[in-house]
Amino acid sequence: MTTFRISEAAALLGVSSDTVRRWVDAGRLAAERDENGHRQVNGADLAAFARAQVETSDGGRSSARNRFRGIVTEVIRDAVMAQVEIAAGPFRVVSLMSRQAADELGLAVGVVAVAVIKSTNVVVEIPGHERVAGSQ
Numbered sequence: 001m002t003t004f005r006i007s008e009a010a011a012l013l014g015v016s017s018d019t020v021r022r023w024v025d026a027g028r029l030a031a032e033r034d035e036n037g038h039r040q041v042n043g044a045d046l047a048a049f050a051r052a053q054v055e056t057s058d059g060g061r062s063s064a065r066n067r068f069r070g071i072v073t074e075v076i077r078d079a080v081m082a083q084v085e086i087a088a089g090p091f092r093v094v095s096l097m098s099r100q101a102a103d104e105l106g107l108a109v110g111v112v113a114v115a116v117i118k119s120t121n122v123v124v125e126i127p128g129h130e131r132v133a134g135s136q
Contacts, residue, residue, distance in 0.1 A: 002043030006031070009041045013050060014089040023049075064118035068093050072111045075102060082107070086115050093117075 006024070010017045023029040024039060029049050031039040070088030082102035086093045093115040107113065 003034075003040040004043060004046055006039050006041070009046055012046065013053070062116070064116045066117040066119075068115040068117070070113065070115070072107055072109055072113050075107050075109060077102060084113075086113055088115060 004012065006020050007017045009029075010020045013020065020029065020041075021039070024031040024041075029041060030045045031041045034040050068086065068088035068091060070086040070091075070093070072084060073087045074083075074085040076083040077099050080099055082097055082099045084095045084097065084102060084107050086095070095115060105113075
């Protein structure tokens with residue numbers, strides 16, 4: 001069974017350790033104490049909690065499930081295209097779009113935006129594992 005220390009759970013959820021402790025103290029997130037008295041969160045419980053915290057769209061219906069709300073940190077425009085960078089928690093999302101679209105959306109540094117991502121090619125990595133499963 002995978003378990004996470006409070007600090008690890010906080011990093012995965014993108015909040016402070018104090019926030020996770022408050023959630024545990026309030027009974028919103030289950031945690032148990034290890035042999036040293038430190039609180040640990042079961043991986044399955046953490047996953048269920050994280051899923052419940054996912055922000056739902058306030059817009060119309062969409063098949064895209066990956067939504068990253070953040071702040072625009074950079075916009076580079078040329079005559080035809082624009083490159084827009086969004087900081088969404090610990091994540092950096094970069095989008096290429098037409099300059100016209102960026103202008104119509106009013107994208108500028110400091111604007112709150114949502115990156116909506118639908119991809120058929122998603123790479124999943126496990127930190128610290130250099131070998132791909134199934135390879136020799």
